[in-house]
Amino acid sequence: MIINHPILGPRDAQEFVYLGDANLINRPDGMTAGIEAFHDYLYNRDNPAGEHRELWYHEQGDRSWLVVTRNTVTHEILKVELARDVAKAQGRSK
Amino acid sequence: MANQWQALTALGNEMAEVVEIGPYRIAERFDVALASIAMRRGQDKAFAAAAKKVKVPLPDPARHETGSPFSAFWVAPDMWFVEADFATHEDIVAALKPAFGDAASITEQTDAWVRFDVTGERMAPLVERLTNLDLAVQPEGFASRTIIEHLGVYLVKHGANSLTLYGPRSSAQGLLHALEVTAKSVA
Amino acid sequence: MSQSNRISGGQIDRSKTFRFTFDGMPYTGHPGDTLASALLANGVRLMGRSFKYHRPRGPISAGSEEPNALVQLRSGARQEPNTRATVAELFDGLQASSQNAWPSLKLDAMAINDKLNSFFTAGFYYKTFMWPAAFWEKLYEPIIRRAAGLGALTREEDPDEYDKGFAHCDLLVIGAGPAGLMAALTAGRAGARVILADEDFRMGGRLNAESLEVGGRAGAEWASAVVAELMSMPNVRMMARTTVVGAFDHGIYSVVERVSDHLAVPEAGKPRQTLWRIYSKRAILAGGATERPIAFENNDRPGIMLAGALRSYANRWGVAVGDRVAVFTNNDDGLRTARDLQSKGVDVAAVIDSRDGGDLLPGIRHLQGAQVIDSAGRLGLKSVTVRLANGKTETIACTALGVSGGWNPNVNITSHHRSRPEWREDISAFVPGAGGPANLTSVGAAGGALSTHGALATGQAQAIAALADLGFTATADTLPQAEDAPIAVSPLWYVHEGKGRAWIDQQNDVTVKDVKLAHQENFTSVEHLKRYTTLGMATDQGKTGNVLGIAVMAELTGQSIPATGTTIYRPPYTPVAMGTLAGRSRGKEFKPFRLTPSHKWASEQGAIFVEVGNWLRTQWVPKPGETTWRESVDREVLATRKSVGICDVTTLGKIDIQGTDAGAFLDRVYSNTFSTLAVGKCRYGLMLREDGMVFDDGTTARMGDNEYVMTTTTANAVTVFRHLEYCRQCLWPDMDVQIISTTEAWAQYSVAGPNARKLLQKIVDQDISDAAFPYMGAGNITIGGMRARLFRISFSGELAYEVAVPTRYGDALIRKLAAAGAEFDAVVYGTEALGVMRIEKGHVAGGELNGQSTALNMGLGKMVSKKKDSIGMVLSQREGMNSADGYRLVGVKPVDPNGSISAGSHFMEIGAPVELASDGGWLTSKVYSPHLGCDIALGYLKAGDQKIGRRMRAVNFLTKTDTEIEIVSPHFFDPEGERLRG
Structure with a gap:
């Protein structure tokens, strides 16, 4: 597989480590959210046959975490974003 | 102090090693100080000004820039590795920190890496057995992390026949071995 | 002969x-x-x-x-x-x-x-x-x-070497027959980066095996000329003896180059084969076609072969397979074999043509409407029996028979992404179907264009199209003149006459009868047919037999061939040796190992090394006269506790964490608090996963207001760093935190024991008295002017320090420490002694940090602060993880001091039956404590905190031991910690 890194261009997937659903970015606040919310966040995932947003880490590269939108059926990669940009766009800060 | 402290190269010797195989010359470098320098959040202006003042180049992603006394290559967003002459900049962090102050996080990296300079005609067949990078189409000054025989390595292309590799110091022998057997295979 | x-x-x-x-x-x-x-x-x-x-x-x-x-x-x-x-x-x-x-x-x-x-x-x-x-x-x-x-x-080790390589191109052309050569030539002339790979050692494909002309000269000559032109182009890479074995995602192809297989022994240092990963922007499959046989009784005798092969041996290799040959065909291509052999002076006994009508071959006995129904010859063909059009049979003496049932395009690689081939009625063959690998097109015979002209034309056209996608303008030069005859195939899959066996898949000995039996027993789907009969398995993967088997089944079920379906091919296209896949990663070179800064010195001391991750660490250092490892380890432990010992701890992960939010960041990733830690101090930290289980532990020091040095366990150094980057980029992207690994930048040694301070003070330039450098102190120091770091931390339970210098001086430092320690009888201790001392102190490590244990299990529940948000804090509060009868870390001693216990044993009550219901937990780590003079262990015991002092049993099914034990505090040694504060 080839992942088109937003900064470095096309890179072989062997340089990356896969984590999972990009929804992991949406971590609840531990001081306000309860066990149920964290349970839902950590364990309940969609498993789509089709487009899936997922987190990949460029470990043997520039150490960027990426949000890769990938079709799980065809393996086509539709979009690659820096996870930091996605997190900020989703309102995450400190 | 230096005479009290016998330094050993990453390969475990007092002198840097040079290996010549066919057209290739693999030279361990033991005379380069290295530091990581990362910009602190919101310090863009101060960071750039300090870099300019002490002549630390801040090349674009995937680039290396040679300068004096400092050269540098990009390693991650807002982070560079800065190179300097070891003889004059052994404590490279101390040399950089006063200029950058709170605008940067600076960490000594000199001995975290083993450096090999690889030169020779017909570099392409050697390189393409070591790394998946398409080095042939990259310009001089290209710099990237890559994988060579399971090892995370920074690679700098100085020219068609000249490369620098920074590999993990603890695996210096393994990296040299990979370079040697590959050189023999294509020499 | x-x-x-x-x-x-x-x-x-x-x-x-x-x-x-x-x-x-x-x-x-x-x-x-x-x-x-x-x-x-x-x-x-x-x-x-x-x-x-x-x-x-x-x-x-x-x-x-x-x-x-x-x-x-x-x-x-x-x-x-x-x-x-x-x-x-x-x-x-x-x-x-x-x-x-x-x-x-x-x-x-x-x-x-x-x-x-x-x-x-x-x-x-x-x-x-x-x-x-x-x-x-x-x-x-x-x-x-x-x-x-x-x-x-x-069963001997392969003496050869195998390389791996990575190659890049705009266009990968698979196969160097007329279609592939034309595609490569078109792309090469347009200036694109081209790789042309062909499995044969001579490029040209079928042109080498045919008497056909291309551009007014012999096809093989035309091919040689094109190969020469391509070889002269710097932008074209010609890879003969190279098989493309698999298509992978996004234009990546797996390719095997047989570098030295044509030599008796590879040249010194040269590989036998190279496994290439080719990155292509576009690819063209010009893999040709494979002829298929017609099944008839005893069609497997030596001398019976595919008609095209008979022709190849004559034209390419100058070999007449038999002195008298016959051809059995259902299409015009078979006639070509007869003509070529005859023109080479070979005696052609007859052409048995299953079709009726059409022109008769001149000068050859051309039997139309006839079929071969049997053959004879035990170790080689002697004759064939033919059913003539008039119903009579005739035995024709011949020592070779060429059989042609038509040609199957080599669609294999187009199936590697699960695309199913499609049936084309006009050529009675499967061609590449939709949904194949992106940016791969098939040309020539592989794409169903079975004439030479068709190959040249499609090769050129698809190369132009592929290059246009990439912004190259390739020109359509005038195609050389070549034959464009239709294949004129009239399907005949098997000869229905005869009671004996007619072979379909010769490698697996699958006959028409076997397919009939599968049908009779209702294994009619293609996938069932394959498994039931083994059709298409083994080294050739049914290249000659698959379509025949499917066709026979179609006939039996009365369905069409496309309705019967086809199996789809998987990589590799042809067999690949395991050595090729392994490359250089075998034996000692399986993975690179990592050496510590004291490795050279430790080797001189005769240290025994152990692999920990990829590191080679000192396990123990035997002294003369010591005959067992236990003697050495006991000595190292006792000497350290009595005076002082030195251990290389460089392998622990070290991460430099800086930035104005560094303290706040550590508060989030550690379950305890670090933002309040004073500069110049360090603290033990516990890191949880989000599910509340313990992830890692280690000591983190505050070196400045915005500067911390974290240590991780050796095993988790990489995963902790990855996790920190995840937290920093994905969870809290605005935090001002910068991190970098410094594991290898510093050589770090533990100096432990009552005389540790005395030893260090001899070489450290600054005052390190208890007042000046108290327990859990951390700071930058100098040793004889050299910049260094000192941390007063202890894993052994002794007064202990960890001292670090830049790695190049690590060898010098261990020699200085050893020299300074001589007067104290300092020892060097390895990982075994380290393990003994940490278990004596009840510190958790590998066996306890097993990924399924909580802070509470480890007796560290109070370290999880609920006053701040941190990874794992919320889910660590789940009810099931906090039950009073959950596992708790305990210490274990055998009741009989000479008794032996083993890690992995299970806790059971005295008198309880040895069964799952009696299981009370397990022993995680065990050592012999020279200090206590008996085996000691740590373990997770249900409600263990309430069972201190109780007698139980440690039962082990593997070692078949059942030992009475006493449950004790996990802190066997100096439970009040007086020694480390000394």
């Missing part, structure tokens, strides 16, 4: 002669020969025995599709089984031998299987070896393996 079947012509170098042996018999051949062509030139048709029935077999093809002529090449450690003689390039001195035959190829005792064929029919494995199950391992499997084996492994 010296090349008695050699005729004129061919692309062999007759000026040189190679000597080789087959089953010990000497023969000669020429450069350009394959083993098969050279043996055939010497009149050797019998090359192997079939897999199941041990039928005598010769080659049926002249290429990589060969199912029969599997031989062993070379001898000794380089012996290689299951090599296709049809693609094995001849070299001087080649030793080849037949396989699957005993005592000899001509007299094979296992041929008895052939007489028992009714027993070995389809599904026989399933029917015969059903029960009893216990017979499988001891009886059935060894018998089957012995009887139905292919070649044998040498």
Whole structure:
């Protein structure tokens, strides 16, 4: 597989480590959210046959975490974003 | 102090090693100080000004820039590795920190890496057995992390026949071995 | 017998002669020969025995599709089984031998299987070896393996080397026949980066095997000229002897280059083969087509082969397979074989053409409307029996028969992403279907264009189209003149006459009868057919037999072939040696190892090393006279506790964490608090996963207001760093935190024991008295002027420090420490002594940090602060993880001090039955404590905190031990920690 890194261009997937659903970015606040919310966040995932947003880490590269939108059926990669940009766009800060 | 402290190269010797195989010359470098320098959040202006003042180049992603006394290559967003002459900049962090102050996080990296300079005609067949990078189409000054025989390595292309590799110091022998057997295979 | 079947012509170098042996018999051949062509030139048709029935077999093809002529090449450690003689390039001195035959190829005792064929029919494995199950391992499997084996492994280590490589191109062209050459030429002339890969050692594909003209000259000559032009282009890479074995995602192809297979022994340092990963922007499959046979009774005798192969041997290698040949065909291509052989002076006995009508071949006995119904000749063909159009039979003497049932495009690689081939009625063959690998197109015969003109035209057109996508303008030069004859195939899959066996898949001995039996027993789907009969399995993956089998099944079920379907091909296209896939990653070179800064010195001391992750760490350092490892380890422990010991702890992960939010960041990733830690101090930190389980632990020091140094366990250094980057980028992207690994930048040694301070003070420039450098102190110091770091932390429970210098001075530092320690009888201790001391102190490590334990389990529940948010804090509060009867870390001692306990034992109450219901937890780590003079262990025991002082049993099913134990505090040694604060 080839992942088109937003900064470095096309890179072989062997340089990356896969984590999972990009929804992991949406971590609840531990001081306000309860066990149920964290349970839902950590364990309940969609498993789509089709487009899936997922987190990949460029470990043997520039150490960027990426949000890769990938079709799980065809393996086509539709979009690659820096996870930091996605997190900020989703309102995450400190 | 230096005479009290016998330094050993990453390969475990007092002198840097040079290996010549066919057209290739693999030279361990033991005379380069290295530091990581990362910009602190919101310090863009101060960071750039300090870099300019002490002549630390801040090349674009995937680039290396040679300068004096400092050269540098990009390693991650807002982070560079800065190179300097070891003889004059052994404590490279101390040399950089006063200029950058709170605008940067600076960490000594000199001995975290083993450096090999690889030169020779017909570099392409050697390189393409070591790394998946398409080095042939990259310009001089290209710099990237890559994988060579399971090892995370920074690679700098100085020219068609000249490369620098920074590999993990603890695996210096393994990296040299990979370079040697590959050189023999294509020499 | 010296090349008695050699005729004129061919692309062999007759000026040189190679000597080789087959089953010990000497023969000669020429450069350009394959083993098969050279043996055939010497009149050797019998090359192997079939897999199941041990039928005598010769080659049926002249290429990589060969199912029969599997031989062993070379001898000794380089012996290689299951090599296709049809693609094995001849070299001087080649030793080849037949396989699957005993005592000899001509007299094979296992041929008895052939007489028992009714027993070995389809599904026989399933029917015969059903029960009893216990017979499988001891009886059935060894018998089957012995009887139905292919070649044998040498069981010696492969002496050759294998490389891996990465190549990049705009256009990858797979196959160098007319279509591939035309595509590569078009792209090369347009300036694109082209890789042309061909499995053959001579590029040109079928042009080398045909008498056809291209552009007014012999096809092979045209091919040579194009190859020469391509070789001259710097932007084109020509890879002969190179097979594209698999298509992977996003234009990546897996490719095997046989660098030295055509040599007796590779040149020193050179690889035998190279496994390439080719990155292509566009790819063109020009893999040609494979001829298929027509099944008839006894169609597997040596001398019966595909008509195109018969033609290849004559045209390319100057070999007449027999002195009198016949052809059996259902299409015009078979007629070409007869014409070519006749023009080469070979006696063509007859052409048996299943079709009626059409022009008769001039000067050849052309029997239209006829079929071959049987053959004769035990070890090689002697005659065929023909049913003539008028209903009469005739026996025709011949020593070779060419059979042509039409051509199947080599669609294999287009199926690698699960695309199903589609049936094309006009050529009676499957062609590449929709949904194949992106940016791959098929041209020439592989794409169903079966004429030479069709190959040239599609090769050129698709190259232009592919390059246009990439912004290159390629020109459509005038195509050279070439034949454009239709194939004119009239399907005939098998001859219906006859009661004997008609072979479909010769490698697996699958016959028409087997397919009929599968049908009769309702295994009619293609996938069931394959599993039930083994059709299309093994080394050739059904390249010649699959479509035939499907067609027979279609006829039986009354469905069309497309409705019957087809299996889809998976990588690899042809067999790949395990050594090629392993590359250099084998034995000692499986992975690079990591050396510590004290490695050289420790080696001088005679240290025993142990692999920890990829690190080689000192395990213990034996002294003269010590005969067991325990003696050494006990000495190291006692000496450290008595005076002082030194240990290399460089392998622990070190991460530099800086930034104005560094403290706040650590508060989030550690369950305890670090933002309040004073500068110049360090603290033990516990890191959880989000699910509340303990992830890692270590000591983190605050070196400045915005500067921390974190340590991780050796094992988790990489995963912790990855996790920190995740937290920093994905969870809290605005935090001002910068991190970098410094694990290898610093050589770090632990100096532990009552005399640790005295030893260090001898070399450290600053005052490190308890007042100046208290317990858990951290700071930058100098040692003889050298910049260094000192941390007053202890894993051993002793007064201890960790001292670090830049790694290049690590060797010098360990020598200084050893020298300074001489007056204190300082020892160097390894990981074993470290383990003893940490267990004596009740510190958790590998066995306890097992990924399924909570802070509470470890007795560290109070470290999880609920006053701040941190990873894992919320879910660590789940009810099930906080039950009073959950696991708690305890210490364990045998009641009898001489008793032995082992890690992995399970806690059980005294008198309880040894069964799962009695399980109370398990012992995680065990050592012998020289301090206490007995075995001690740590373990997770249900409600262990309430069971201190109780007697239980440690039961181990593996070591079959059952020992009475006492549950004690995990802090065996100095529970108040007075020593480390001393």
